[in-house]
Amino acid sequence: MAEIEIKLQRPNVEVLFKPYQAVIGKDFPGYRNHVYRTITYAMHFLNGDLSQEKLVETAFVYHDIGLWTDRELAYLEPSEAVALADNEKFNWGLDPEALRGAIHWHHKILSYKGPHEKVIEACRKADWVDASKGLIRKGLSRSMIKEVEAAFPNLGFHDTLxxxxxxxxGSMLVGGIKVTRGIVKW
Known part of the structure; x- marks a missing residue:
């Protein structure tokens, strides 16, 4: 497997984050690094296909944003709505179905099959790698994951969740059930 390319700076990501940084507040550094890690993994799964980079960056900036914008544990649909509204408002020209799909299916347990499969599946696998802190590797080596985690430390992201x-x-139990029911797809 080829080495993993780590881009320490992603100007598009920083522009996309700008209007939401205050809403995310103290959780921003951890979420930002989660986004950078997942983009890095997804782009690796896409063999560095630059034609998909803007979509991947945008999908990951927005993929969990409903946690803060809507304060909602079932955050997929709110996250999709914010991403799609901004895509239209700012005329980014991203395929709305690909953008929505990359956000909507990023917690899918089984492989995604359907329209925009390549990019959606890359995003799904990338988020599982990071959400599991590398326990689920989706073909990445442990050393690749450690390299990405060293570049973009966790900064308490999983504790934030x-x-x-x-x-x-209201409680860890109730919250955990709401999250699981609201975001995990088969």
Missing amino acids: LRLAKDYG
């Missing part, structure tokens, strides 16, 4: 589940759900 647990805190939000408790805060929005």
Whole structure:
């Protein structure tokens, strides 16, 4: 397997984040690094296909944003809505179905089959790698994952998710159930 390319700076990502940084607040550094890690993995799964890079970057900036914009544990649809509205408002020209699909299916357990399969599947696999902290590797080597994690440290991102589940759900148990029911797809 080819080496993994790590881009430490992604100007498009920073522009996309700008209007939402205050809403994300203290959780921003951890979420930002999660986004950079997932973009890195997805682009590796896409063999560095630059024609997909803007879509991948945009999908990952927005993929969990409903946690903060809508304060919602079932955040896929709110995240999709914000991404699609901004895509239209700012005339980014991204295929709305590919953008929506990359966000909607990123927690799908089984492989995605359907329109825009290559990019959606790359995003799905990338998020599983990062969400599992590398326990699920989807073909990546441990050393690749460690290299990406060293470039973009966790900064408490997974703890943030647990805190939000408790805060929005009322308890860890209820929040965990709401998250699972609201975002996991078969």
